[in-house]
Amino acid sequence: MHRTHNCGELRIQHVGTKVTLAGWVQRVRNKGGLIWVDLRDRYGLTQLIFEEGSTPKELLEKAASLGREFVIKSTGTVIERTSKNDKIPTGDIEVKVEVLEVLNPAKIPPFLIEDETDGGDDLRMKYRYLDLRRNVVRQKLQLRHRMMQETRKYMDGQDFIEVETPVLIKSTPEGARDFVVPSRVNPGEFYALPQSPQTFKQLLMVSGFDRYFQIVKCFRDEDLRADRQPEFTQIDCEMSFVNQEDVLSMFEGLTRHLFKQVKGIELEEVGRMTYADAMRLYGNDKPDLRFDMQFVELNNLVKGKGFGIFDQAELVVGICAKGAGSYTRKQLDELTDWVKRPQIGAKGLVYVKFNEDGSLKSTVDKFYSQDDLGQWAEAFQAEPGDLMLVLSGDAKTVRKQLSELRLKMGEDLGLRDRSVFKPLWVVDFPLLEWDEETNRYHAMHHPFTSPKAEDIPLLDTDPGAVRANAYDLVINGVEIGGGSIRIHDRTTQQLMFKHLGFTEEEAQKQFGFLMEAFEYGAPPHGGIAFGFDRLCAIFGGSDSIRDYIAFPKNNSGRDVMIDSPSPISNDQLEELSIKLDVKAD
């Protein structure tokens, strides 16, 4: 037997017990004839002690020779510590060692295995198995584990059936780029890896499964950005005989269950906001509601006063930053530079300081009187000590810019506390969005999302105005997941494909099986998918999903630890009936 206890469980009541522990050497201290070894495993840290005089010399030497990260097994007696450590649960005791065995020595690790490490990103990716040894990293994956178990417990409790949908499926032109898998048995043909189990979960509804869920890997061969992974995990769900409100309340329930069980937080009720309102009030379909700072539109106050920039702008809109009236000239200049950065792209920033003495000081005093500015302040519901920040331009662009500025102000003013969670359902998304590149409408959500019944007539006259039965869950400005009530009849589905620019033949070839399924008795149904990696990151208070994935890939889609992707043999290529066709750069 390798151990009687783990390194986290011995307490004062174990004093006198003979125990065997196994684990990793965290630290060896050698002082005044005493040697202490901190022994670590997943469960905790236990101090081993060796004492000149009472410990045999050979054993003392062996202890002194231990290096960091050696794997050892040691037997001894639990004794009470003379100086206790109340920072760790085992701090009242130590183990007086009688037998010590080195199970495996260790080379000096390339970086410190401590909460604060000296290893850079690249090195920690290459030795991910050592990075995972750090408590702070392992705890993130333990959080993920807990989230998975609690998700399944809730879904099972609500009569959802977990069904594994296939990974080797069929490539479709809609959506992001597919990863494909050449078929050996069917030369010249390919499987694709799923971007989501969308069609399968809808077929399960046609099958009468009624409630389906799965925590499932999905794949997108997109150009990678920071915090995007080629493979990612979804909580994927679908329900039959439901309307939108049924789905929202079910998954509000899941969200509240997770917060309660995993973080001990009673989440507030999740409000609803239309997409239109979210864009108007926050310039963003995923507003961070941890702070207010709503947009105030100023067109009817600012026009016609001789300030050309505002006069020519489609939209003049601003925010009021409470208490930021104390910003210095330098801070305000920096803010102006910030909005002018190419990433934001504003031409300039107009601000109005509401001084403590009641006076108003703006960058456009030349055009606007104290009275004018007073009207602005009223619109902003500003008070002395506040700072009003105003941008202008075409409506879509300026909303986006002001949204960024709002988030920055929230950050700078300490309003985006990671221990506070503000959830929101954004509803009534547009069904379609115009794509400049391909010069046609794309499905904003996906082609299976149903339009609002009352908006269907608009499909022919004003497609961009058609609203969908689609919804997103947003927490703290992060999109956690989204879904929709689906189309469940062939006629509407065909109409939808037509509006997306599919020929009848294309639609039939790609999605004929689904449309045919709709003819054999498809129930009304809808569902949702949560981005599980992101949900874990939000719960862990982190912006990056990468730490919540055991073996992530880097920004080139490469696993630097195992060195993948990599070339394969000519035999393999030949068996798969493919050849390389690599262009010289």
Next chain:
Amino acid sequence: MHRTHNCGELRIQHVGTKVTLAGWVQRVRNKGGLIWVDLRDRYGLTQLIFEEGSTPKELLEKAASLGREFVIKSTGTVIERTSKNDKIPTGDIEVKVEVLEVLNPAKIPPFLIEDETDGGDDLRMKYRYLDLRRNVVRQKLQLRHRMMQETRKYMDGQDFIEVETPVLIKSTPEGARDFVVPSRVNPGEFYALPQSPQTFKQLLMVSGFDRYFQIVKCFRDEDLRADRQPEFTQIDCEMSFVNQEDVLSMFEGLTRHLFKQVKGIELEEVGRMTYADAMRLYGNDKPDLRFDMQFVELNNLVKGKGFGIFDQAELVVGICAKGAGSYTRKQLDELTDWVKRPQIGAKGLVYVKFNEDGSLKSTVDKFYSQDDLGQWAEAFQAEPGDLMLVLSGDAKTVRKQLSELRLKMGEDLGLRDRSVFKPLWVVDFPLLEWDEETNRYHAMHHPFTSPKAEDIPLLDTDPGAVRANAYDLVINGVEIGGGSIRIHDRTTQQLMFKHLGFTEEEAQKQFGFLMEAFEYGAPPHGGIAFGFDRLCAIFGGSDSIRDYIAFPKNNSGRDVMIDSPSPISNDQLEELSIKLDVKAD
């Protein structure tokens, strides 16, 4: 709202309640001015009733026009049935309908949606979503769901952490053929889909995760046989600081938990049998212990009596089929034909009937006296009424043949009851097996399996005799899973690769990351993987895994429902830097 109740929950106490139900029309009966509609959903069946006179004419006509599998929604009042149906839980009541809405009509299904269907395999695969609508099929997936939940509950309760390992990994030459995925970002390079998360779970042990599990999709591009799928699911587990007995007892615990929770069966304790004994006594490393019929070796009784076939055979071995002494001549001839079929390949069958009068009648009476046969009978512990069946030949072949015969006799004599479960651990597998084709040793389990310490010296002198710390769980003659205690030091791992015919360079290139990991403090570890599809099939009392997979592929690896694999576009090929290279047949 689409429904107030589901189709399985109304009882006599609901009489008088106004309800709305939704579901599929199972059957419409129209008799004597009454129309009954059986409404079905996942939860059950409820009878709707329409009555001439009290039901408005329009509604009656609507009801009469309903077809099989129409999706409807109907509101009415629960009434007590005049003639109750005690075969279904809702059989005491019916719903007198007041409002009926067709949510979606249905074409006539291509086969009957009943427990007994008229649809052939191919048709049911193409319309899998309709096949899944049948109760008997859906219940199999519900069993699978329950098995998944209970597996996770047990593992979580035992402090195992569920970790998702990557799907896009690296192709390795060891084991079965990999499915590969061309990388667009890294032209000329490929990911591979995992045959198992083996190296990742070992790295998690190096990371100190201590106990890992995952229910995970794995992939093998093998030539398909009946009941083999290119993608399949494993319960994958690994533990640190354990010996073989720790692993066996943990996963015996899982198995017993599943039988208890899912089937209400208290499984008997799982015995252990060495591989050598299993081969000697059952000719098979996965013996079906639902019946006895152990092999009896007869060499020392049968040689030198002038029967050349036995004299020349390496092994003469038989079984005693209790009570089969009543087999007719015709049955015995059929049995002889059966063992001579090419699939079995025996040259002939010697049998001895132990007649009720105590006399012995054999096919080799010419060579063996009643006394001789009496000695055989004693060796077989045979009694009047029994039938002894004897095969001969080279040991390996004849054991295999007799194993098949034993299973057939067990089947024919009704000894393989699907409601009886006999589990067994087979232990002490050989480390290596000789492969005639490649003329070298292969790892019987995989290259990471540790040899028994005491057998390591044999590696150089008699590699085939080296036993591994490897084990399989067998239930009813089916291999449910297997595992091993792993190598956890670089030296032994290198030695192993050497014996498998790897050059040092190849070993380093393919598995360098793992061997390097072993140098940074790898704990002793071991694990197991259960074939989850097969485990579900066993629990469901079925031989075929296909029914336990929601969307299986056919024997050509094709999903005939979505028609995959399929050609991809030239643009896709170009982006992936590959070309087709399909040879004309």
